[in-house]
Structure formats: structure tokens, C-alpha cells
Amino acid sequence: MKDKTKKRLVFFSSFFLCFLLLYCGITEWREHNLNSMLGENLSNEERNQKIEEFREKEEEYLKSLSFDPPYNDIFTDPLMIDYMSTTFSRIYEYRLQYHEDLLPNIVEEKDSTLSFSKFFHVYGRLYSYENLELAGYKGVLIAASQLGPSSYKGEVFSKMALAILEWEAAGNTREGNWLDEFMQSPQYQTFLTEIFHQIDTTGYRPSIQSMVDEISEVSVEQSRNPLEHLKNHLLQDSKELTEVLFQSYQQHRQEGDFARASVDAEIITSVFLVVADAQSFDQLHYYKIHEPSPFFPNPFVDLAGVFLGAFAISLVVVYLYKKKCLVVDR
Helix, strand or coil: CHHHHHHHHHHHHHHHHHHHHHHHHHHHHHHHHHHHHHCCCCCHHHHHHHHHHHHHHHHHHHHHCCCCCCHHHHHCCHHHHHHHHHHHHHHHHHHHHHHHHHHHHHHCCCCCCCCCCHHHHHHHHHHHHHHHHHHHHHHHHHHHHHHCCCCCCCCHHHHHHHHHHHHHHCCCCCCCCHHHHHCCCHHHHHHHHHHHHHHHCCCCCCCHHHHHHHHHCCCCCCCCCHHHHHHHHHHHHHHHHHHHHHHHHHHHHHHCCHHHHHHHHHHHHHHHHHHHHHHHCCHHHHHHHCCCCCCCCCHHHHHHHHHHHHHHHHHHHHHHHHHHHHHHHC
């Protein structure tokens, strides 16, 4: 009986120690990988090179397109091609800034958490990064796709082409730096007013101001339940990111930068949808906000691995203990 008690003591002591070591180990490893991922940035030279390469590819693509009159005459104009390719490259530049500068600063660890719940804090930061990164990607993709150009009158560059035709009908000609002259015209200002109204009040979603207000009012409750951290980081980071994006949106509107204002609006829309989803999940289904990644599986899978690892090591320790006892008895 005494021997069985010792074996149980050895097993549970070993299990507790191994579980603690494996749990801390997997936590530090996940955090290290996340911080490494957040810190992977291009140099300014590499970034500028990528932007220029992107602009050149867009320029070549635009030159290969053909359109029906009267769009063809406008969209094949060298100044218009340069303007459109530069606009797309500025959106791409904005994407790089979001990915490498803005988002890592939002998701970075605010306070060092030395507690049992640190594991869930790390996964909460990961969930936040993955979802907000995807929101940024979707925002850029949607905004870029809405620009055009094409003969479809709903796209931004097509509406701009119509404004150019109206400008020409008012007695102006496309000669010299005609695009600069057009952008000082009443026709261009009317075009901007229409585009910004379209950006702000697209029918498939609430207005930008409404979404910003709803996100800012989201409650982030501090709980001792570690599972809450799997969504709290996302909710808090979404609030901070939305505040930054809305300020950017207002600034781009004042500057007349419809391309970047559109990106701001679409990212805010994506964040709004993510926040709505995260609030609807119960504690055992937060994994649904996890975007698949080869390096970061479900936290419950990690915990199961830690448990099984500690259990297996403990069995080995007990086996070695029994073997040692037999040797001593002999």
C-alpha cells in the first residue's frame, strides 16, 4: 500500500511539473512565433521597389485594354494611364503600410502578462492579428475592384471619364497637362462629391459613421475566465484600429483622395463584420474566429498536446521509478 502511494505521488508530481513546463514552453514558443511574424518588415528600399514594380505592371496591363467609345479615347490617353496606374500603386502602398506599420503597432503586446492566462492572451493576439489582417486585405481588394476602369458606369474611373467628357463639352481640351486642369474644374468637384457620397452610404452596409459608432461602443469585459482573452484582444484592437482608420478616412476626404478613403471605408466595413461575428460566439466556439495557419493550430489542440505529453512523460517516470525500486530491493 505504501509503495502504491509513493508511485501515485511520483506520477502526480511528475505530471504537474511536466504539464507546467510544457504549458510554459508552448506559450513562449507561440509568442515568439507571433512576435517574429509581426516583426517581419521590408526595408524602405525593398518597399519602394515593390511599389514601383506594381505600378509598372498595372501600367502595362492598362495599356493592353481596349474600350468602346467614348471611353477608349480617354482611357488610352498616356496621362490617364499614368494616373490610374499610380492610383493603384498608392493603394498597394497603403496595403503595405497597413500590414507592416499600422497593424503590428495595434496588435503588439501592451503589458507583459506573467500568469496562467498568458497562453490565452497570446492566442487572443494571434486571432486579432489574423482577422484584422484579413480585413485589411479584403478592404484593399474591394476598393481596388471598384475603381475599374471599364465601360461599366458604376465604377469610379468610368464616372471620372464621364466627368472628363462633361469638362470637354464645356469647351476644354485634353492638351498638355490637361488632367491637372480638369482636377481644378467644377466637373471634377461634382465627381468627387458623388464618389464620396457613394463611399459613405453604400446600400449593402450602414454608413461609415454608424459602423464606427457601433464598434466604439463595443464592451470589452475584463474577466478572470481565460477563454475571454481569445476574443477580447480582437475586440479591443478593433476599436483602436477603427479609430485610426476613421481619422485617416476623414483626412483623405478632406484631401480629395477618393482611392485611399475607399480603402479606409472598406477596411472599417470588414472590421465591423468581424466584430459582429466575434460577439456572437460563445466561449467554446471562439476558435471560429481563427483563420487557418500552419504554425498556430487551435489552442485546445495545444492544451490537449500538453496534457498528453505530460501524461506520457509521467508514465515513463513511474516506470523508471519502479525499475529503480526493484533494483534497490534486490
